[in-house]
Amino acid sequence: KIRVNRHRIMRRDNYSCAYCGSKKSLTIDHIIPKSKGGDNTWKNLVTCCLPCNFKKGDKSLEEIGMKLIKKPTEPNIFSDAVGQGLQKIWIEYQSSF
Numbered sequence: 001k002i003r004v005n006r007h008r009i010m011r012r013d014n015y016s017c018a019y020c021g022s023k024k025s026l027t028i029d030h031i032i033p034k035s036k037g038g039d040n041t042w043k044n045l046v047t048c049c050l051p052c053n054f055k056k057g058d059k060s061l062e063e064i065g066m067k068l069i070k071k072p073t074e075p076n077i078f079s080d081a082v083g084q085g086l087q088k089i090w091i092e093y094q095s096s097f
Contacts, residue, residue, distance in 0.1 A: 002075055004040055010047045012075055018046035018068050025050040031068070033058045042074035 002008070006028055016023050029048035032038030035058055046068065048056070056064050078090055 002042075002077065004042055004045060008075070009042075009045050012042075012072070012079070013047035013070075016047060017049040017052055018070065018072065019048060019052040019056070019066050021069055022049040022052075027053055029053050029056060031072070032060060036060065043072050046072050 009028055010026060015026065017026065018029070026047055026049055029046055029052070030038040030040075031044050031046060038044050052066070056066055061067065
């Protein structure tokens with residue numbers, strides 16, 4: 001398992017809001033709020049702009065009528081979210097054949 005952190009979440013989401021696509025004033029949002037049992041996992045954390053974060057507040061997506069642009073996923077060791085270092089190693093490994 002790859003550890004979740006703020007930088008990796010934003011990288012996975014291409015530094016854009018998971019609700020509106022904005023690339024300004026970004027933060028992290030829990031899809032299922034912590035107060036309602038949401039946890040800090042790859043599938044519950046998304047990049048979010050401040051206006052969408054304020055709009056959503058402590059509510060679920062259904063309560064507020066918001067939708068995700070793309071479903072969040074857990075990356076693997078070769079994903080961009082993890083970093084370029086492992087990708088470089090993988091490319092060099094592949095080219096050795």
